Amino acid sequence: MKTEKRPLSIYVHIPFCARKCLYCDFLSAPADEQTKEKYVRCLTEEIRQNSTAFGEYEVQTVFFGGGTPSVLPAENIGDILKEIRQDFVLNPEAEITIEVNPGSADLKKLRTYRDMGINRLSIGLQSAIDEELKALGRIHSAEDFFETYNNAVKSGFNNINIDLMSAIPGQTIESYRETLKRVLSLNPLPKHISAYSLIIEEGTPFYENTPPLPDEDTDRELYKITNDILKVAGYHRYEISNYAMKGYECRHNKVYWKRGEYLGFGIGAASLIKNVRFSNIRDISEYMETLDYSKIRTDRQELSVEEQMEEFMFLGLRLIRGILFREFEENFGKSVEEVYPRVIGKLKEQGLLTEICDEQGNRTGICLTQFGLDVSNRVMAEFLLT
Amino acid sequence: MAHIDQSKIRNFCIVAHIDHGKSTLADRIIERTGLLTSREMQAQVLDNMDLERERGITIKAQTVRTIYKAKDGEEYIFNLIDTPGHVDFNYEVSRSLAACDGAILVVDAAQGIEAQTLANVYLALDHDLEVFPVINKIDLPSAEPERVKEEIEDVIGLEAEDAPLISAKNGIGIDDVLEAIVHRLPAPKGNPDNPLQALIFDSLYDSYKGVIIFCRLMEGRVAKGTSICMMATGAVADVVEVGYFGAGQFIPCEELSAGMVGYITASIKNVKDTAVGDTVTDNNRPCKEPLPGYKKVNSMVYCGVYPADSAKYPDLRDALEKLQLNDASLNYEPETSIALGFGFRCGFLGLLHLEIIQERLEREYNLDLVTTAPGVIYKVHKTNGEVIELTNPSNLPDPSEIEYMEEPVVSAEIMVTTEFIGPIMELCQERRGRYLGMEYMEATRALLKYELPLNEIIYDFFDALKSRSRGYASFDYELKGYEQSELVKLDILINKEEVDALSFIVHKDNAYERGRKMCEKLKEEIPRHLFEIPIQAAVGGKVIARETVKAMRKDVLAKCYGGDITRKKKLLEKQKEGKKRMRQIGNVEIPQKAFMSVLKLDEN
Numbered sequence: 001m002k003t004e005k006r007p008l009s010i011y012v013h014i015p016f017c018a019r020k021c022l023y024c025d026f027l028s029a030p031a032d033e034q035t036k037e038k039y040v041r042c043l044t045e046e047i048r049q050n051s052t053a054f055g056e057y058e059v060q061t062v063f064f065g066g067g068t069p070s071v072l073p074a075e076n077i078g079d080i081l082k083e084i085r086q087d088f089v090l091n092p093e094a095e096i097t098i099e100v101n102p103g104s105a106d107l108k109k110l111r112t113y114r115d116m117g118i119n120r121l122s123i124g125l126q127s128a129i130d131e132e133l134k135a136l137g138r139i140h141s142a143e144d145f146f147e148t149y150n151n152a153v154k155s156g157f158n159n160i161n162i163d164l165m166s167a168i169p170g171q172t173i174e175s176y177r178e179t180l181k182r183v184l185s186l187n188p189l190p191k192h193i194s195a196y197s198l199i200i201e202e203g204t205p206f207y208e209n210t211p212p213l214p215d216e217d218t219d220r221e222l223y224k225i226t227n228d229i230l231k232v233a234g235y236h237r238y239e240i241s242n243y244a245m246k247g248y249e250c251r252h253n254k255v256y257w258k259r260g261e262y263l264g265f266g267i268g269a270a271s272l273i274k275n276v277r278f279s280n281i282r283d284i285s286e287y288m289e290t291l292d293y294s295k296i297r298t299d300r301q302e303l304s305v306e307e308q309m310e311e312f313m314f315l316g317l318r319l320i321r322g323i324l325f326r327e328f329e330e331n332f333g334k335s336v337e338e339v340y341p342r343v344i345g346k347l348k349e350q351g352l353l354t355e356i357c358d359e360q361g362n363r364t365g366i367c368l369t370q371f372g373l374d375v376s377n378r379v380m381a382e383f384l385l386t
Numbered sequence: 387m388a389h390i391d392q393s394k395i396r397n398f399c400i401v402a403h404i405d406h407g408k409s410t411l412a413d414r415i416i417e418r419t420g421l422l423t424s425r426e427m428q429a430q431v432l433d434n435m436d437l438e439r440e441r442g443i444t445i446k447a448q449t450v451r452t453i454y455k456a457k458d459g460e461e462y463i464f465n466l467i468d469t470p471g472h473v474d475f476n477y478e479v480s481r482s483l484a485a486c487d488g489a490i491l492v493v494d495a496a497q498g499i500e501a502q503t504l505a506n507v508y509l510a511l512d513h514d515l516e517v518f519p520v521i522n523k524i525d526l527p528s529a530e531p532e533r534v535k536e537e538i539e540d541v542i543g544l545e546a547e548d549a550p551l552i553s554a555k556n557g558i559g560i561d562d563v564l565e566a567i568v569h570r571l572p573a574p575k576g577n578p579d580n581p582l583q584a585l586i587f588d589s590l591y592d593s594y595k596g597v598i599i600f601c602r603l604m605e606g607r608v609a610k611g612t613s614i615c616m617m618a619t620g621a622v623a624d625v626v627e628v629g630y631f632g633a634g635q636f637i638p639c640e641e642l643s644a645g646m647v648g649y650i651t652a653s654i655k656n657v658k659d660t661a662v663g664d665t666v667t668d669n670n671r672p673c674k675e676p677l678p679g680y681k682k683v684n685s686m687v688y689c690g691v692y693p694a695d696s697a698k699y700p701d702l703r704d705a706l707e708k709l710q711l712n713d714a715s716l717n718y719e720p721e722t723s724i725a726l727g728f729g730f731r732c733g734f735l736g737l738l739h740l741e742i743i744q745e746r747l748e749r750e751y752n753l754d755l756v757t758t759a760p761g762v763i764y765k766v767h768k769t770n771g772e773v774i775e776l777t778n779p780s781n782l783p784d785p786s787e788i789e790y791m792e793e794p795v796v797s798a799e800i801m802v803t804t805e806f807i808g809p810i811m812e813l814c815q816e817r818r819g820r821y822l823g824m825e826y827m828e829a830t831r832a833l834l835k836y837e838l839p840l841n842e843i844i845y846d847f848f849d850a851l852k853s854r855s856r857g858y859a860s861f862d863y864e865l866k867g868y869e870q871s872e873l874v875k876l877d878i879l880i881n882k883e884e885v886d887a888l889s890f891i892v893h894k895d896n897a898y899e900r901g902r903k904m905c906e907k908l909k910e911e912i913p914r915h916l917f918e919i920p921i922q923a924a925v926g927g928k929v930i931a932r933e934t935v936k937a938m939r940k941d942v943l944a945k946c947y948g949g950d951i952t953r954k955k956k957l958l959e960k961q962k963e964g965k966k967r968m969r970q971i972g973n974v975e976i977p978q979k980a981f982m983s984v985l986k987l988d989e990n
Contacts, residue, residue, distance in 0.1 A: 011949060197942070220939040240942060256949045270950040277952055299952065311951065314958060350916060375916065375941040381961040 005058035005089065009255045012043065012062065012080060013266030014069040015284060018104065022137035025201035027268040027282055028067035035284075039266075040076045042288050044083040047265050049293040051087035057261070059088045061095040061252035068124075070100035074112035081116055095120055095251045097161075100152075101138075102145035110148075110155040120250075121152050122161040122194075127168055127175075128182040135169040135211065136198075142182070149186060159248060161192035166222035168198055169211035176222050177229070184233050191248035195226045196241050220374065240318050240373055257315045259308075275303045305332065306385040309339055314380035322356055322367025336366075343382045347372070352379050392645045393573045394460060397602065399467045399482055401510055402492035403500035403860060407522040410554040411492055411563070412450075412468050418560050419452035419464060449588075449600060449647060451630045456568045464567065465630075465647035467587070475735060476864065477683050478588070480509055481663045484679060485587040485602035485647060488516040488571030490563065491544070495521045495529035495551075498537050499827065501801040501860035507542055518570045519546050520563055525553040541827050576644030582606035582614070582668040584642075584650075585677050589660040591711035595627070597654040598636070600647075601666055604677060607643040608650060613669040617676040621659035622669050623652035657714045683715045685733025686794070686865065687740055687760045687844050688777040690721060690887060691747070692729030694754035694967070694978050699728045705751035706730060709743060716743060721778060725887040725971050726756055726981075731778055734760075737844050756969070756978045759890045762840045765792040765868055779889040782875045785926060793871045794840040797822075798863040801833050806855040810834060813854055817842035818893060837866060841891070876901055878908070879922040879929075883972045887981060897925050904984050905933040911980035914938035919974055 015028045016036055031039075062084060064077060077098065084090060097120040098113060105113075113121075127133055128142045152160055162183055166176060183190065197219060200206050214222070227237060235243040239257065242250065255262055264271045267287045270279040278300040281287055290296055303311070309332055316323035328336045337344065344366060347353040352372035356365040372379050402408040449467045456462055469482040483489065489510040493503060510517050519538050521531045531551050538546040550566060552559030588600040608614065612625045629638040630648040642648040654660060662683070665676035693702045706718050717733035734740040740760060747753050766774040766782065767789045776782060798819075802810050807824075814821070814836045822835040838847075843863070851859045876897050878888035888908075892900050901923030908921050912935050919935040968975035 197940075216936075216939055223940065256951065262949055264949065268950075270952065272949065272951070279950065279952070301952065311955070314955075315951065352916075371916075373942075375938060377941040377958065377961060378916070378938075381958045381965075384955075384958055384962050 006056050007060045007255075007260060008054065008057035008088070009061040009252055009260060009262035010059055010063070010084060010088070011252075011262060011264040011269055012064050012069075012084075013264065013269040013280075014064060014066040014072060015039070015267055016071050017066060017068040018071055018101075019137070019139050022135075022205045023198055023200070025204050026067065035288075036072055036076070038288055039284065040072065040079060042290070043080055043266055046293040046296070047080070047083045047087055050263070050265070054088060054263075057089070059084070059090045059094055061255060062090075062097070063252045064098040064118075066099055068101045068104055069098050070104040070109065074109045074116075077113065077118075078116045081118075095159075097122055097250070097252060099124065100148065102140040102148040104140075105148060105151075107151040107154060110151050110157070114155045114157065119157075120159040120161070121157045122163065122192075123148060123152070124163045125183070126163060126165040127171070128179040129171075129175050132168045132171055132175065132179075136165070137205070146186075149190075153188065158188075158191070160190045161194060161250065162190045164193060164195045164226075166195065166197040166226065167214050167219045169213055171214055171218075171222070173218060173221055173225070177225065180226070180229050184229070189233070189245070191245045192250060193230060193235060193243045194241055195223075195230075195243065197223060223374065236320075238320050240320075240368075240376055254319070257318050259311055259315060271297075275308060277301045277303060304386075308332070310383050310385050313340070313383035317366075317368055317376070317380060317383075320367060320373075322365050324356075324365040326364065339385070340383065347379055347382060390463070390643065390646065392575075395463045395465065395574055395645050396488065396567050396571050397465045397467070397486045397574055397645070397647050398488040398490060398515075398567060398571050399469050399486045399510075400490045400492055401469065401483075401503075401506035401517075402522075403494070403497075403502040403506070406492050406494040406497070406500075406503070407554045408492050409468065411490070411520070411522065411552070411560075412466055414554050414557060414560045415464070415466060415564065416450055416452055418564060419454045449631045451632070451647065454564055454568070457565060458568075462568055467647065475739070476505075476509075477681070477735075478662060479506065480513070480679070481585070481587045483510055483513045483515060484663075484677070485585055486513075486515055487574050488518075488567075490567070491517050491519040491538075491542075492522050492554075493519060493534055493538060495524045495531045495534055496526050498530075498534045498831075499541055499801070501799055501833075501862040504542070504801070504833075505799070505862040507544070516571050517544060518566055519544055519549040520559075520566075521546075521549050521551050522554055524551045525556055525558060537828060574645030576603065576605045578605075578607045578643040580605035580644070581671045581673040582608055582612070582666065583673040583677060584608065584666040586616070586660055586662055586664045586666060588662060589657050589714070591657055592651075595651045595653075597651070597657050597660050599650045599652075599654075599660050599666065601642075601650060602647050603642050603644050605644050605673060606668065607641055608666070608668070609641040614650065614652060614666050615669040615672065616660060616664050617667055617672075618664040618680050619659050619661055621654065623654050625650055625652050627651045657711055661714060683735065685715065685717050685735065685763075686840065687734045687736055687762060688731055689734075689740060689760040690723060690726065690729055690758035690778070691718075691732050691744070692723065692726040692756045692758075692887075694756050696727040698753055701751065702730065702747070702753055702755075705747050705753060706732070708751075709746060713743070715739070723758075723780075723887045725885045725969060725976075726758075729756075733777065737848075754978075756887075756981050758887045758981060759984060760844050761890055762794050762844065764873065764891055767791065776891075779875055779891050780886045782891070790870055791873045792868040793873060795837055795866050795869045796840050796843065796863040797866045798836045798838050798843070798861065799833055800836065800851070800859055800861050801827070801831060802855055802859040804830050804832055806858060807832055807834070809854040810851065810859055813847075813850055814838065817847060818896075838863070839869075839871065839893070840865070874925045876904075877924045878904060879920075879924060880908070880912070880976065881919045881972050881974045882922075883974075885971055885976075888984065898930050901925070901931040905931045907984050908980055909933040909935055911983050912974070912976055915974060917973075 016031050017028045019030055096118045098118050099122045101124050125145045130141050200210055230243045237243050238249050261273050267280055267284050268282045278297045281296045281298055325336055351369055353366050354369045355363050356367055358364050400408045400411055452464045454462045454464055467482050467485055469479045491507050521534050524531050535546040538544050550559050550562035583605040584601040584603045586599055586601050590598045592598055608628055610625055614625055615622045627638050628642045628648060628650050629636050636649060663680040667673045693699050710716050715735050718730040721731045722728055764776040766776050768787050769789045817838055819836040819838045825833045827833055851861055872894040873891050874894050874897050876890055876892050878885050905921045905923050914935060916938055918937045921933045922929045923931040968977055
């Protein structure tokens with residue numbers, strides 16, 4: 001008899017890049033070969049040490065994020081993946097994604113990825129307009145992207161995501177349409193598109209020295225045309241900033257929104273296991289000097305029932321399908337209306353939330369309206385209980 | 387107790403313009419006369435409130451008694467009465483002066499005479515005090531002691547040739563000052579056998595002893611058991627303790643007699659019974675008449691004070707009650723605002739007094755406050771002959787019931803170097819000032835005399851003065867009286883709802899300008915909502931200015947990366963926290979800050 005294993009996702013953080021982009025506040029920096037090599041050795045050690053007690057799990061998704069994981073030699077990624085396969089039960093159908101930047105992965109590297117079992121690529125394009133790439137401090141050209149994309153297809157990648165960005169300095173509605181047009185002229189079309197708008201984060205060069213940005217009305221218009229154009233091209237929006245062809249929603253990302261369990265490896269990586277959140281230390285030297293990797297986990301937070309409920313709401317509402325009353329009740333033994341007696345009515349009145357009904361017309365859940373999607377922070381903050 | 391020889395007592399104060407080193411000199415005198423070792427000295431002993439020390443100003447009058455062994459071999463008792471240095475506390479200054487026989491005038495060797503130097507020295511001379519000047523900060527590179535001496539002689543007419551040249555900060559020349567106190571200041575007069583006649587120059591509430599009266603005995607004596615009477619308030623009490631002032635402590639003694647400065651406690655529960663300026667006498671053997679000069683202190687500036695968190699209303703009331711025990715010039719009464727809920731309308735001596743009370747409430751009582759724009763007392767003459775003293779703009783009667791209105795006017799003296807006369811005159815003009823005249827102090831400095839409406843100077847006049855004269859102008863004023871004026875009430879409407887806490891009275895000619903600035907400022911302060919918010923300024927229901935806060939169109943989180951949910955939640959929490967600091971007016975949330983920011987409209 002086959003026993004049902006608990007699903008688990010794994011995130012691997014590669015904190016290296018060729019050069020820091022002007023808007024980037026992720027934990028990432030350029031580094032020398034020696035550091036990179038050592039980091040990979042430590043990473044495999046961490047995976048080995050911290051994989052005990054996961055016998056009841058089966059890994060459904062693996063995600064290599066960064067930084068730019070593709071700045072590492074492909075063999076390094078192979079070593080990490082090998083370690084994961086040794087220490088965990090990896091579902092043969094697992095979604096295994098790696099982020100690459102145009103210009104940092106040639107045909108050979110991409111083929112090696114494919115050969116080691118990676119089946120999904122996420123390419124950071126941001127914009128197909130060279131001036132805009134330059135304004136962001138990115139080191140590749142639009143042309144580099146097309147080459148990488150074609151090589152990816154040639155290597156056998158079928159499931160490819162492209163990251164796009166709106167509200168870039170100098171971006172206009174016309175230039176953004178041009179970016180979309182170029183992306184949609186790809187053959188085959190990418191299966192997934194992430195469309196974010198630029199947010200100026202504290203501690204970035206853009207924060208210190210903010211370039212002139214498109215005004216709020218343009219920003220919102222950009223946001224809107226993303227939705228309109230991608231819809232026509234056959235994508236559906238399944239999360240605030242994510243669009244996919246049918247059957248190609250990112251399984252790994254959905255784990256975050258649905259509060260599935262995941263383990264993060266590498267500096268700064270976050271985990272959620274059995275309603276406990278923790279994250280790894282952020283200091284790379286400290287990380288690399290550690291012998292005992294059970295000690296690098298910090299900020300351990302056991303989520304109270306209230307915290308679980310608020311997470312359920314504000315994460316679940318990121319998904320376009322919204323949250324289902326039934327799921328909430330199954331999880332917490334209480335109805336949503338009981339826990340949020342006033343909030344939902346108020347938000348509905350403000351036109352931010354709407355109800356989902358089944359075919360019989362029964363109310364089954366709630367989701368954000370179009371306006372609610374635009375100002376989702378406002379809505380989500382209302383669901384905090386503590 | 388040994389008999390105290392009157393001829394060995396010196397009661398004096400130090401007068402100066404703000405920052406000329408008054409408190410520092412006081413510290414040096416205390417240190418040199420051995421009351422405290424320099425190790426025990428914390429800078430500026432007399433300023434014992436934290437706030438006073440931080441701001442470098444004296445708020446409450448403080449007094450200290452020290453013994454000085456002079457070069458003639460005799461021991462002298464020095465009673466040093468430190469006086470508040472700010473124009474808001476003029477009356478307290480004048481009462482402190484009345485308790486002295488002499489005064490030391492401190493003048494900055496670099497800056498020379500300033501507006502408050504003049505105001506204070508004239509005040510001292512008015513009280514018949516013997517005054518001798520000292521020139522401070524002589525070790526500054528920019529010091530010009532000779533020029534300043536001449537200035538003192540020319541402008542004030544005080545002999546300054548022998549003025550001690552000192553640096554209070556670095557302890558230079560302090561001995562000369564001590565000797566000058568002995569030889570140039572007179573000993574007190576007065577007969578211990580006459581009926582008791584003592585001047586109250588300050589009082590303090592102590593939770594154990596009740597009110598502690600600070601007084602100067604002019605005639606007679608007082609001891610434990612004496613039945614005393616406060617002549618103006620009529621309060622009667624039996625003396626529990628008398629004594630004098632050590633540094634920061636009260637030292638009991640048997641008896642106080644004519645010429646001495648000390649304190650009296652008599653289980654009095656309310657500082658209001660012991661008004662500054664009142665005369666204490668023996669209830670069984672009263673003096674013929676009270677000492678001259680007593681007047682009731684009236685608040686000049688009013689504003690609404692509200693707790694930021696409305697649940698803290700009882701805490702605010704308790705805090706005001708406690709502060710008032712120590713500060714008889716603070717008035718308050720409950721009021722309600724539609725926008726701000728329950729709070730108090732408080733009366734202050736001036737803007738500095740207001741700021742100090744506000745800061746003390748926030749610091750010592752840990753309260754978050756929202757204050758409304760400060761205003762003055764307007765006299766509203768109604769058509770039915772009734773006259774209202776208006777302290778809250780919301781209470782202004784309907785215009786049809788108003789015959790005319792009056793506003794308080796002050797006489798102001800502004801001292802300024804000649805190059806800034808133009809800009810300062812312009813400023814006074816803008817503030818509806820009436821030019822009275824100008825006197826040249828010396829070739830490069832002039833004294834401008836103006837009459838100004840009080841409501842034009844209570845906001846930011848002082849800041850404007852400083853910025854337009856690069857810090858060189860100094861300023862002093864006194865209330866002159868009331869004058870008829872064309873005043874209107876300016877209302878602010880946010881999303882079509884009138885916000886009572888933002889209303890204020892303004893001269894008709896300035897209404898448009900102020901209204902426009904208010905709207906602009908509020909537009910900056912009010913965050914975008916999910917809908918458009920009109921901000922309007924209106925006079926008598928007619929809109930005279932308008933701005934719009936555009937609707938928020940987008941508010942989403944950046945890429946949520948690697949499942950770092952905790953960080954994203956913190957952002958949401960911050961947003962929620964921000965909301966708590968808002969005031970709900972209709973369906974608009976207004977940050978607390980917005981109510982205060984409109985007080986500073988002239989910052990460019």
